[in-house]
Every structure is written in C-alpha cells, then in structure tokens.
Amino acid sequence: MWKNVPLFPEQASTLASEVDALYLTFLGISIFFGLLVAGLVIFFAIRYRRRAEDEIGRPEKAGIWLEITWSVIPLAILLGMFAWGAKVYIGAFRPPSDAVEYFVTAKQWMWKFQHPQGNREINELHVPVGQAIRLTMTSEDVIHSFFVPAFRVKADVLPGRYTTLWFEATKIGTYHLFCAEYCGVEHSKMGGSITVMEPADYEMWLAGRDTGPSVVASGQKLFRVKACSTCHRPDSATLAPILHGLFGEEVELEDGSTQIVDENYLRESIMNPIAKLVRGYKPLMPTYQGQITEEEVLQLIGYIKSLASDATENQGPESDSSSPASTPDEG
Amino acid sequence: MSDTVTTPPRRKHYLNVDYGIKSWLLTQDHKRIAILYLISITFFFIIGGVMAALIRVELATPLGDLVEADTYNRLFTAHGVLMVFLFLIPSIPAVLGNFLIPLMIGAKDLAFPKLNLGSWYVYNLGALLMVAALLRGGTDTGWTFYTPYSSTFADSEVILTALGAFVVGFSSIMTGLNFIVTIHRMRAPGLTWFRLPLFVWAHYGTSLIQVLGTPVVAIAILLVAAERLLHIGIFDPALGGDPVLFQHLFWFYSHPAVYIMILPSMGVISELIAAFSRKRIFGYKFVAFSSLAIAVLGFLVWGHHLFVSSQSIYAGLIFSVLSMLVAVPSAVKVFNWTATLYQGSISWQTPMIYALGFIGLFVIGGLTGTMLATLGIDMHVHDTYFVVAHFHYIMVGGAIMGYLGGLHFWWPKITGRMYSVFWSKIAAGLIFVGFNLTFFPQFLLGYMGMPRRYHAYPEEFQILNVLSSAGATILGLGYLLPLIYLFWSMRYGERAGDNPWGAYGLEWETSSPPPTLNFDEPPVVTTEAYDYLSLREKKLA
Ligand code: HEM
Ligand SMILES: [Cu+2]
Ligand SMILES: [Cu+2]
Numbered sequence: 001m002w003k004n005v006p007l008f009p010e011q012a013s014t015l016a017s018e019v020d021a022l023y024l025t026f027l028g029i030s031i032f033f034g035l036l037v038a039g040l041v042i043f044f045a046i047r048y049r050r051r052a053e054d055e056i057g058r059p060e061k062a063g064i065w066l067e068i069t070w071s072v073i074p075l076a077i078l079l080g081m082f083a084w085g086a087k088v089y090i091g092a093f094r095p096p097s098d099a100v101e102y103f104v105t106a107k108q109w110m111w112k113f114q115h116p117q118g119n120r121e122i123n124e125l126h127v128p129v130g131q132a133i134r135l136t137m138t139s140e141d142v143i144h145s146f147f148v149p150a151f152r153v154k155a156d157v158l159p160g161r162y163t164t165l166w167f168e169a170t171k172i173g174t175y176h177l178f179c180a181e182y183c184g185v186e187h188s189k190m191g192g193s194i195t196v197m198e199p200a201d202y203e204m205w206l207a208g209r210d211t212g213p214s215v216v217a218s219g220q221k222l223f224r225v226k227a228c229s230t231c232h233r234p235d236s237a238t239l240a241p242i243l244h245g246l247f248g249e250e251v252e253l254e255d256g257s258t259q260i261v262d263e264n265y266l267r268e269s270i271m272n273p274i275a276k277l278v279r280g281y282k283p284l285m286p287t288y289q290g291q292i293t294e295e296e297v298l299q300l301i302g303y304i305k306s307l308a309s310d311a312t313e314n315q316g317p318e319s320d321s322s323s324p325a326s327t328p329d330e331g
Numbered sequence: 332m333s334d335t336v337t338t339p340p341r342r343k344h345y346l347n348v349d350y351g352i353k354s355w356l357l358t359q360d361h362k363r364i365a366i367l368y369l370i371s372i373t374f375f376f377i378i379g380g381v382m383a384a385l386i387r388v389e390l391a392t393p394l395g396d397l398v399e400a401d402t403y404n405r406l407f408t409a410h411g412v413l414m415v416f417l418f419l420i421p422s423i424p425a426v427l428g429n430f431l432i433p434l435m436i437g438a439k440d441l442a443f444p445k446l447n448l449g450s451w452y453v454y455n456l457g458a459l460l461m462v463a464a465l466l467r468g469g470t471d472t473g474w475t476f477y478t479p480y481s482s483t484f485a486d487s488e489v490i491l492t493a494l495g496a497f498v499v500g501f502s503s504i505m506t507g508l509n510f511i512v513t514i515h516r517m518r519a520p521g522l523t524w525f526r527l528p529l530f531v532w533a534h535y536g537t538s539l540i541q542v543l544g545t546p547v548v549a550i551a552i553l554l555v556a557a558e559r560l561l562h563i564g565i566f567d568p569a570l571g572g573d574p575v576l577f578q579h580l581f582w583f584y585s586h587p588a589v590y591i592m593i594l595p596s597m598g599v600i601s602e603l604i605a606a607f608s609r610k611r612i613f614g615y616k617f618v619a620f621s622s623l624a625i626a627v628l629g630f631l632v633w634g635h636h637l638f639v640s641s642q643s644i645y646a647g648l649i650f651s652v653l654s655m656l657v658a659v660p661s662a663v664k665v666f667n668w669t670a671t672l673y674q675g676s677i678s679w680q681t682p683m684i685y686a687l688g689f690i691g692l693f694v695i696g697g698l699t700g701t702m703l704a705t706l707g708i709d710m711h712v713h714d715t716y717f718v719v720a721h722f723h724y725i726m727v728g729g730a731i732m733g734y735l736g737g738l739h740f741w742w743p744k745i746t747g748r749m750y751s752v753f754w755s756k757i758a759a760g761l762i763f764v765g766f767n768l769t770f771f772p773q774f775l776l777g778y779m780g781m782p783r784r785y786h787a788y789p790e791e792f793q794i795l796n797v798l799s800s801a802g803a804t805i806l807g808l809g810y811l812l813p814l815i816y817l818f819w820s821m822r823y824g825e826r827a828g829d830n831p832w833g834a835y836g837l838e839w840e841t842s843s844p845p846p847t848l849n850f851d852e853p854p855v856v857t858t859e860a861y862d863y864l865s866l867r868e869k870k871l872a
Contacts, residue, residue: 009779022707023778030698037669037694041687044672045679048608054833056863057610057675067617070666071659078655081705086648088707093644108484142480143574145639145714149780152711156640158575159479160568163641176789180714180782181640182473184480185401188785 012171012196013151018088020152026081033074092153095166099134102127103215103298106157107140109186111177114295116302117206118214123192125177127169128202134166136263136301140294145181148194156181162263169196219303222296226288240285241278247308252279266301344747344844359444360847362745365430367451372418372426373814375458379413382406384807387769387800395787403786404471405487411474412492416499417458419730420588423595424541425450425506427737428534430745432510434838434845435528437519437854442512450505457498464491473784475585478566478577482558490559493552500545503591507541510534519837521856528836528860529605529618533598536622540587540594540629548584551577575640582633590629592726593693594622596733597664600686603736604668606834607683608675611861614667621660628657638709647706654704661697665690680832681755685736688763692728696721699774717777723770735762735813742817743827747844750820754812761809768802835866 011017048057102125103114113121127133137146139159146165147154150173155165179190197205213221223229231240241251247266250258254277259265268275270292273285288297345362348354355363385406389397398406429447433440441447464470470492472481481489514535518527554565555577564570566577605612612618634642634650642650668690677683699721703709712718743749772795777783781792788796830839841850858865 007775007779019707019711022705023702023711026702026705026708030702034691034694034698037665038691040669041672041690044669044675045677045687048672048675048677050609050676050678054867055609055676056867057608057671057677059611059864060613060674063614066670067614067663067667071663074662075655075659078658078701079652081701082652082655085705085707085709086651089638089647089710090644092707092710142484143477143640147714147780147782149711154639154710154713158568158641160574161641176780178780178782182404182477182480182714182784184471184484185404187404188395188400188782188787 009152010150010171010173010175012169012173012175013148013153014168014170015088015092016150016152016170018091018152022081022084022088025084029077029081093155093165095134095164096132096168099132099166101134101136101302103295103302104135104137104146104157105140105294105298106137106144106146106179106190108142108184109179109190111146111179111190111192112295114215114298115206116215118212118218119206119209120212123177124195125192126195126197126202126205128199129169129172129196131199132166132168134164136162136164136298138162138267138294138298142183143181144179144183144190147178147180148175149178150175151194154180162267164263169194172196172198215299215302216306218296219299219301219306222292222300223303226292226300228300231285240281243304244307247305253277254279254281263301266304267297270297270300342842343846344842345847346747346844348847357448359440359448361429361433361441361444361447362845362847364447364451365426366745368421368425368429368454371451371455371458372421375413375417379410379418380807380810382410382413384803386410387803389786390788390796391800393788393790393793393796400786401471404473404784405469407784408470408473408492409465412461412470412496414726415474415588415592416496417454417461419592419726420499420503421454421506422592422730422734423599423737424510424534424537424591425454425502427599427734427741428510428530428537428595429506431741431838432513432531432534433517434744434841434849435531435836436514436517436522437837437850437856438513438517439848439850441509442516443509446505446509450502450509453505454499454502457495457500457502459495460491460498461495464488464495467491475581476552476555476577477574477581478555478558479568479572479574482555482565482577483567483569490556493555497549497552500549503541504545507538507545510538511542514538519854519856525616525619526856526858526860527619528598529601529612529615529622530595530598532619533594533601533622536626537591537594537598539623539626540591544584544587544591544630547580548588551580551584554580575637575642578637578640579633582636583630586633586636587626587629589722589725590625592730593733594625596689596730596737597622599733599737599740600668600689601664602836603682603686603740604671605861606740606832606836607678607680607686608671609678609833609863610671610675611859611863612667613670613673614663615860618664618667621663624660625657628653628660632657632704635704635709638706639713651704651706655701658697658701658704661693665694665697678832681752681759682736682740682832684756684759684763685732685739688759689729689732689736692724692732692763692766696724696729699724711780712777714783715777716773716781716783719783720770720773720777723773728766728770732762735759738813738817740832741838742820743831744838744843744845746821746824747827748820748824749827749831750813750824751816754816758809758812758816761805761812765802765805765807765809769799769806770802772796772798772802833866835861835863 105112111123113125137157139157144157146157151167153165153167155163174193174195177192177194232243234244246261249261252258271289274283345360467488470489471487472485557563558565564572566572566574601612632654634646635654638647776795827843829843837854
C-alpha cells in the first residue's frame with residue numbers, strides 16, 4: 001500500500017504492515033495534537049498581542065474540569081496505543097509453531113548463520129518466502145542487535161545466552177541487515193543482507209552448495225566426539241539424565257525448584273553444569289566452557305531438541321518448544 | 332528602560348564589590364558561583380558543539396571518509412558525555428537556578444554557600460578527568476557505557492571518563508541538596524509553597540531526582556571500573572556476570588536524569604509565559620504538582636530503553652504502560668501553558684520567542700517519546716536515528732531553548748545590561764529553523780532504518796543526512812550569535828533597569844545587578860504568584 005512512498009522502508013514481512021499501521025495511526029494522532037497546540041499558540045499569540053505598555057492579561061480561575069479533560073483524553077488515547085503496540089510486540093516475539101529454526105552467532109564484526117539443513121553463511125542469509133523463520137541467536141563477545149528494517153524486526157544478541165526473533169518474508173528481494181547495538185570500531189560495517197527467494201529457488205540454491213551435515217547430524221556427531229554419550233545414555237539414567245524427550249519438559253533441581261528445559265537452560269547445563277544440578281545427580285559433569293564453540297553448542301542443542309520428538313511421537317518439537325523459548329528472556 | 336539616567340554610577344552590587352581573581356574563586360555568593368558555572372558550561376558546550384560539527388561533516392557523505400571509524404566513535408562518545416554531564420545536567424540548575432532561587436524566595440543566599448562553591452570545584456575536578464581522558468585519546472563506548480563492551484572489550488579511556496562522570500555526579504548531588512534545604516527553610520515571610528514561582532517548584536522536583544538518582548549511576552560506574560581493573564564478574568558473562576544488569580542500573584538513573592535536564596527548562600518556560608502574558612499560569616497547582624509527578628514517575632520507566640534487549644515480554648508491557656503515564660503530566664503542562672496565553676497580554680520579546688518555540692519542539696519530542704514507548708513501534712525504531720531525533724528534540728529543542736530563553740530573560744538582571752533586541756531575535760529564529768532542519772530529517776532516517784552510531788551508511792540515506800548537516804550549520808550560527816552579542820552587551824549594552832520586562836517576581840524587585848545580599852530590606856510576600864493586578868497597582872509604568 002505504501003510501496004511507492006519514497007521515505008518509507010520496504011514492507012517485506014508479515015509484520016511490516018502491522019507495525020506501519022500502528023505507526024501511521026500514531027503519527028496521525030500526533031499531527032492532530034501537534035497542529036492543535038501549535039495553532040492555538042500562534043492564534044493566541046497574535047490575537048492577544050500586547051497593545052498598551054501597561055496592559056496585563058485577564059486573570060482567570062483554573063477550571064478543574066478542563067484539567068481533568070485534558071488529562072483523561074490523552075491518557076485514554078495513550079493507553080489505547082499501548083494496548084495495540086503490545087499486541088504487535090507480543091506477536092513479534094511469539095513465533096508460530098511451524099517456524100523453522102536457524103542459528104545466528106554474532107561476533108565483532110560479523111554475522112554467522114546456519115541453516116537447519118547445515119548450510120553456513122556469513123553476513124548473508126538466504127531464506128524462502130512465505131515460510132516462518134525463527135532465529136536463535138547468541139554472541140561470542142559483546143552485545144549486538146539483529147535488525148532488518150524491511151521486516152521491522154530487531155532483537156539484541158547477547159553473549160552468554162540466547163535470544164530469539166522470528167519473521168515471515170513476504171516479498172522476493174534483498175534487504176539490509178544491520179547491527180543496531182553499538183559494538184565497537186566496525187559497528188557500522190557489521191551489516192549484510194537477507195535474500196528472500198522463491199521456495200524452489202531456495203532449494204536449488206541450497207542444493208548448489210556444499211551443504212555439509214545438517215545441524216542435527218553435526219550435533220549428534222559432537223555428542224559422541226565430546227564424550228557426552230558416555231554418561232547420557234538413551235536407556236539408563238544412572239550416571240546422567242536421559243536426554244530423550246527432555247526438551248520443553250520441567251525438571252526438578254537439587255534445591256527443590258523446577259526449571260523448564262529451554263535453549264538457555266541447555267546452554268548453561270553444557271557450559272556450567274553445576275549451576276543448576278538436577279535432583280538426584282552428583283556434580284560429575286565437566287564444564288565445556290572454552291572446549292567448544294558457540295556454534296557447536298547450538299548444534300548440540302539442535303540435536304537434543306530433535307531427541308524430544310523421539311520420545312513423544314505425537315508432539316512435534318516445535319509446538320512443544322515454542323512457548324518457553326520464544327520469550328526474549330528467561331533471566 | 333526607565334531609570335537609565337538616574338542610576339548612580341557607583342552603586343555597589345555583586346559584580347563590582349571586588350574585582351580580584353580571588354574574590355571570584357573563593358566567593359560564596361550564589362550569584363557569582365552561578366557566573367562561574369556559566370563560564371564552565373559554556374566552555375564545554377563549545378567543545379561538545381565542535382564535536383557535533385565534525386560528526387555532521389562526516390555524515391554528509393555515506394562513506395566514512397573524513398575520520399577513521401575509531402575516531403568517529405570517540406567523537407560521538409565525547410559529544411554525548413560532554414553535552415550530558417558537563418553541559419545539560421548543570422545548565423539551568425547550576426546557572427539560572429543558582430542565581431535565581433535565593434532571589435525568587437527572598438533569601439540572602441542558598442542554605443550552604445560553601446557547599447555551593449564546593450560543588451563548582453567538584454564539577455571542575457570531574458571535568459578535568461574527562462578532559463584528561465580526551466587528551467589521552469578519548470573513550471569509544473558511547474555516553475551509555477554499555478557492558479560488556481565498556482567493561483571488557485573497549486580499548487580506550489573508559490575508566491577516566493567514567494570516573495569523571497562519577498565525580499561530576501557529586502556536584503549535582505550537592506546542588507540538589509542545597510536547593511532542597513533552601514526551598515524548605517529560607518522562604519521569605521508570607522511566601523507559602525503555593526506562592527512559589529513555578530521555576531522553584533520545577534527545581535524542587537529536579538533536586539529530588541538529583542539526590543535520589545545520582546548515587547545509582549555512581550554505583551554502576553564503580554562496578555564497571557571494578558570489572559575492568561579487578562576482573563570481578565559483574566557484567567561480562569565470560570566472568571559469570573550479566574551484561575543487561577548494567578543497562579538496568581544505568582537507565583534507573585539516566586531516565587530520571589533526562590528529567591533533570593528538562594524539568595528546570597519547564598520551570599523557565601512557566602516563568603517566561605507568565606511574564607510575557609502578564610498573567611498567572613493557568614492551573615498553577617496542576618503545573619506545580621506535575622513537576623513532582625514527573626520526578627516520581629520518572630523513576631519507574633527505565634525499562635523502556637530495554638524493550639528489545641532480552642527483557643521479558645511482561646517487563647516490557649509494564650514499562651510501556653508506565654511510560655505512557657509519565658507523558659500525561661508533561662501534556663498537562665503544555666495544555667496549561669497554552670491556556671495561559673488565552674486572554675493574556677502577549678509580548679513578542681526574545682525570551683517569549685524561545686518559550687513559544689519550546690512548546691512546539693517539546694510537543695514533537697514528547698509525542699515521539701510516546702511513540703517510542705509503544706512496544707510495536709520501538710521494536711523497529713529502537714537504536715535508530717528516530718531515537719536520536721526524539722531526544723534531541725527534548726534535550727536541544729526543549730532544554731536548550733529553555734536555557735537560552737531564561738538566559739535572555741534574566742540577562743538584564745544578571746548583568747544589569749540589555750543586549751541587542753534585533754540580533755537576539757535573528758538568533759532565536761536561526762536556532763528554531765536550524766534545529767528543525769537538523770533533527771526532523773532524522774525521524775525519517777530512523778524509520779527508514781538507519782541505525783545510530785554509524786560512521787558510514789548505505790547511499791539511500793544520504794539526502795536526508797545532507798539536509799541534517801545543512802541544518803546543523805544554521806543551528807551552529809544561531810548559537811554563535813548570542814555568544815557574541817551577550818558578551819558585547821556586558822560592556823556596551825544599554826542599562827536595563829530593575830524590571831525591564833514589567834514582570835512579577837521578587838527577583839525583579841531588587842536592583843539590577845542585585846547587591847551581594849540580594850535585597851536591601853528583607854522582602855515580605857503578601858500576594859499570590861504572578862499577581863499582575865497588584866503589580867500594576869504598585870508600579871507598572
Ligand atoms: C513524554 C515523555 C517521554 C517519553 C514517553 C519518552 C520515551 C522514550 C523512550 C521509550 C525511549 C527509548 C527509545 C529507545 O531507545 O528505543 C526514549 C529515549 C530517550 N529519551 Fe525519551 N521520552 C520522554 C521524554 C524525554 C525527555 C523529557 C527527555 C530528556 C530531557 C528524554 C530523553 C531521552 C533520551 C536521552 C533517550 C535515549 C537515550 C539513548 O539511548 O542514548 N525523553 N524516550
Ligand atoms: Cu554493532
Ligand atoms: Cu527513558
């Protein structure tokens with residue numbers, strides 16, 4: 001609808017028109033009130049111009065009803081805008097259950113992506129149009145922020161934990177990717193592009209490149225190589241908890257509290273296992289901090305998530321996982 | 332205007348009691364300390380302004396071709412740090428507030444004159460640390476010092492700059508404390524709370540924030556220093572810390588701090604509108620209490636800076652709705668000022684031009700603030716030029732317009748001289764036009780998606796950036812003019828007389844410039860604030 005307005009970013013996601021509608025409505029309200037105040041100020045300033053040196057203004061009694069009116073009307077409008085804005089925001093941080101998960105690792109000053117099929121890219125991301133895509137993101141150093149203006153989405157990318165964001169592209173094209181959080185010398189160069197393709201073209205694009213093993217397969221391999229499998233067995237919970245069917249469930253911790261198993265919990269359990277001990281186990285697990293990269297942790301998590309569906313046949317991993325993992329924060 | 336000829340040439344006042352340098356550096360007179368502050372903050376305003384100019388020249392082209400990326404980062408950091416900590420926060424309180432609060436309440440001085448002088452030295456000590464940091468190459472973290480970049484990664488003078496901000500914070504606490512005690516204890520007989528000028532109310536609210544908020548940012552700064560120096564894990568996850576904790580601590584102070592910058596300006600505007608409409612401010616009590624409401628609510632909205640920084644959705648909802656609430660008292664003020672003009676006797680003097688300009692710019696700044704507080708919009712424009720435009724509309728369009736309006740209003744009182752009316756109107760016009768040309772395009776840039784703190788940018792953003800840089804040139808010229816004609820007026824300006832504007836207020840009842848002890852006889856107040864009827868009966872020419 002606003003496609004040809006030159007001072008407007010392109011609308012290339014399902015979210016874009018929602019954000020724009022909200023913005024333009026608010027803009028309209030603002031222009032109305034702005035012009036009202038400006039008009040009154042200018043009108044009064046001219047109409048009641050001082051005409052004699054000793055003239056004074058006509059004092060008046062404050063009108064309590066006037067005060068109430070001009071407090072309540074703006075308040076009501078603002079609360080309305082709040083509610084609408086909240087709805088858009090909640091939608092933007094709750095991915096649909098069929099969203100496909102991609103991994104993002106940011107570092108000074110580049111973006112690294114991994115497709116679920118295993119494909120990796122740097123500073124460029126190719127995605128199919130019309131498919132909801134969920135990004136699970138982390139940083140290897142400072143805080144960055146993933147920002148695609150054409151999609152109207154932004155989320156900070158933090159070291160030491162995961163944040164998520166989702167979008168569904170609606171228009172073929174190549175769009176700017178920016179880092180929006182100041183992150184040091186090359187902050188303004190820490191950009192790239194998102195290329196939205198027809199699903200068939202996307203498949204061809206994937207096929208035409210050396211894809212490597214999928215995320216789950218890489219994770220499975222790491223699970224063996226890093227010797228996780230010596231303790232975490234599919235059939236015996238004596239040494240360590242069984243990981244099948246774990247993701248999205250609730251576990252009881254040593255101190256009696258409970259914890260939902262989400263990406264952030266899994267990451268912490270790998271990097272700092274004694275921080276949250278599962279009830280009934282000794283602090284035997286070694287820390288993998290410094291032993292594996294952030295990308296490898298993500299692959300392991302991808303693998304562990306894939307085990308969730310092995311145990312409970314009728315529940316897909318995504319429908320199970322989306323609620324805890326989709327809020328931007330767990331801490 | 333009236334008594335130019337009759338003023339005896341050698342009347343003793345606070346400026347001519349003594350000329351020695353020691354009489355200035357050791358003065359305990361709030362008026363002289365105000366002048367000391369005026370000199371210091373003007374100096375840093377100029378330096379901060381030069382940095383802004385360099386930034387705008389760099390951004391006139393999409394390529395980062397004028398300075399290196401690293402230099403650019405150090406420039407915008409220094410610009411932000413100097414303007415916020417060394418100029419805006421002290422500007423109106425430490426200069427105009429310092430000079431006027433005792434006069435307005437009929438007191439001889441502030442409650443603690445030595446503390447007042449001490450605050451100026453503390454300010455300069457902090458400023459010195461920041462200048463030292465600059466000379467050693469500067470800092471590249473942005474004025475917000477976000478961790479873990481600032482605490483672990485930045486390779487620049489973070490500690491020195493942060494320590495400077497820490498020290499300057501104490502001068503701010505000292506001033507706030509002094510004002511609170513003074514306003515409570517030293518009002519002239521008959522000057523009840525609801526007879527106080529709104530300028531005093533606004534400073535009371537400001538002082539509360541200064542005293543309660545500043546310690547929190549001081550702690551946050553110390554923790555960053557501790558992590559940098561001692562590698563204690565507080566903010567860096569690699570050391571077991573939480574990077575977002577810093578943002579909470581920082582904004583817990585710095586959101587209220589934005590009100591430290593705007594509330595005093597609102598106080599000035601109330602005075603100007605009353606004086607140049609010759610009318611009591613409409614809804615006096617509502618305007619007075621809105622200052623307190625802003626001071627209190629301002630402490631509850633810091634999370635609106637963290638909507639996309641991994642804060643939980645529920646926290647986002649709460650901070651969003653509270654931010655909407657804090658906008659209401661600001662709106663109430665604007666409506667009351669507008670209503671004051673109705674049936675006023677409006678004089679288009681220079682200070683009034685600033686006041687009316689303030690209303691326009693503050694409305695834009697406030698409305699865009701509420702847009703930013705709307706979750707669905709902030710998600711897109713957070714950390715873009717939209718935010719940059721918003722806070723410049725408030726802090727430059729609002730706070731500096733108020734400061735300049737106040738300076739032009741009370742200049743005849745401070746110096747006893749009048750400046751060139753012609754040039755002052757030209758300057759006010761240039762500032763208004765230049766300001767809008769500089770910052771309005773930035774709203775558009777922000778919505779288009781240009782992130783802030785970018786040294787280089789994609790080509791499609793260039794036209795708006797060029798407009799902005801062009802506006803900055805006009806704005807710079809507008810700021811240069813007062814520097815010249817105000818300075819010039821101190822020597823060559825016409826003698827102003829005690830009450831050149833025919834304004835109501837105790838400060839206008841004493842001579843210009845006032846004597847060291849402010850009033851020859853201690854004043855007694857028998858009328859309400861802005862009672863122009865009684866003023867006309869007494870003497871309005
Ligand atoms: C009507 C009242 C106001 C509301 C609702 C409001 C709202 C906001 C919001 C939501 C943000 C965060 C935007 C973001 O980072 O995405 C923001 C940023 C900011 N606002 Fe306001 N604001 C208001 C008034 C003010 C005032 C009075 C000032 C200063 C005197 C001010 C100064 C700032 C500053 C300095 C920032 C950005 C700081 C930074 O990130 O460097 N605002 N405002
Ligand atoms: Cu960045
Ligand atoms: Cu704020």
